[in-house]
Amino acid sequence: MGRAPCCDKANVKKGPWSPEEDTKLKAYIEKYGTGGNWIALPQKIGLKRCGKSCRLRWLNYLRPNIKHGGFTEEEDNTILSLYISIGSRWSIIAAQLPGRTDNDIKNYWNTRLKKKLLGRRKQHQQQNCVNGSKDELPSLSSSALERLQLHMQLQGQQQGLQNPLSLFNNPTIWPKLHPLIQEKLIQNNNLQSIDNSPQMMIQQYPNFVDFIHHSSSVLDNNNNNSNSNNNGTGMLIKEQVDQELENSSLNDRSTSIDDDDNKINNDTIVGNYVGLTNNNSNNNIIGVSKASGGYDSTGMQRVLSFQAELNELLGGANNDHKVINHDFEGINNGWWSNDLNSNTCWDANSSVVLQSEDDTTMLYDHQDYVA
DNA sequence: AATGTGTGCAACCGCCCTACC
DNA sequence: GGGTAGGGCGGTTGCACACAT
Structure with a gap:
């Protein structure tokens, strides 16, 4: 059984709001407020509208200081x-x-x-x-x-390229596969070498997006099952990694995480890579940055926190780790996420974690990194 | 002038989350 | 703890208008 509708659909008006309705709604809310109950509001005012419709009308058009059009x-x-x-x-x-x-x-x-x-x-x-x-x-x-x-276009613009899209055709700026994973791929696919440019990834793997989707579920599972103390937001892992980072140079290593006990391994893998690996016969796009994150013993990557490239784009570089919470409530204070599932991690070295429709992580580092 | 097509945007739908009982 | 109602949100729809044929 579906849930009951919020209002009597047969007796509510739909479609564009008339000036009279606007006036009624605006006058009432300005005088009495919403009363914390939108559903009851239209009845009080005598409007034949759904409460949700009133809410939308107020929030989008009637409340003070709303700007329309003319985006700068x-x-x-x-x-x-x-x-x-x-x-x-x-x-x-x-x-x-x-x-x-x-x-x-x-x-x-x-x-x-x-x-x-x-x-x-x-x-x-x-x-x-x-x-x-x-x-x-x-x-x-x-x-x-x-x-x-869009990110690539932006990079191109920042680099003053006439045609930012030429970045797509420049393999040197694209991510490298982790050597171990590259090796695995070569073995599994009987290849002599791997062309790990995004174009080739996409061409070689037409279901490229499926990789990403699958990768998401694997990351989610890892995260949810990883530790009984883990609240599902990756906090525990994040704390561990932060601790690890305190003892190491941010710029010369990444951190691997053991997939059994979720502890930080010290046998870190150096470098910035985009990884592509196999899991249960499905290929997954994975990635790692030199900032914090790494591969577990199965080769699965755990993305943790990365410095936001947006910091640079929107207000100057900031090399400090700042963490925002799952709901981005702290977004004004920095551009960090410690949430494995939200996957909005960036670092100052031009790594970018992309997110697909279903909260999937895909990390690229388009610097020609030399470990 | 009539019709077709594209565009912009207000409004709705339905799902999810959360507070409350 | 489970059920319910309301709020919030992203995706989608449908209408009005502009422009093309």
Whole structure:
């Protein structure tokens, strides 16, 4: 049995709000407030509207200091950066833009900003088509890929490249596979060597996105089962790693975590890599940064906290670890996540963790790293 | 002028989370 | 602890308008 509707659907008005309805709602709330009960509100005012509809109307249009349209370049950049970082969490994004509502930003993104930003890619692809180029990227099929692409564009812009998308065609800036995993892959696939460029990953593994999805569930399982003291947010692991990091140089190592007892191993694997490994005959995209995170004994990576590249984009570099909680309530204080499941981890060395539709982690380090 | 197509956006739907009983 | 109601949220729909054919 489904749950009861919040209001009598047959007797509520739907569709656009009239000026009279707006006036009634606005006047009442300004005088008496919402009373903490939206469902009861329309009856009190004499509006034939669903309480949820009243709430939406108030929050999106009637409450004071709401801005509509006219997004500035700065707001565009903020939206873009946050979208790359945390995906379509519009309410969180809206919280960073005073006067903007989540609905407004969502509409703006879907109808305009995305097209504006991806427009160049379309041109690029069309040009490649004309020129018969074979290096065309697959069409965007997930938010992870979309965000990866946007990130690359941003990098290109920052580097002053005329065509930021040329970054896609430059293997040296793309992540490297961890050597052990590379070896495994070569063995498993009878390959002589691995071309680990994203293009090749995508071409070799058409279900690229499935890898990511699977990777997510593995990470989740690892996280949930990892330790009885673990509250599911990765806090315990995070604390361990922070402790480990205190004793080590941030810049020369990553940390591996034993998959049995969840303890930090000291046999750390040095370097920044994107890993691709097998688990239960499924390939998983995995990754690690030099900041904190690592591979467990099965080769599975545990992503922990990374410095946010957004720090640099939005307010200057900051090399301190700052942790925000699962709900990003501390987002104004830094751009860190310690949550294995939220997967919004960035570091100052241009690593980026992408997130797909189902909270999947995919970490790239596009620096030509030398351990 | 009529019709088709694209675009922007307000509003709705349905799911999830949480507070409360 | 379990059930329920309300709030919050992201995804989607549908309408109005603009522009193209």
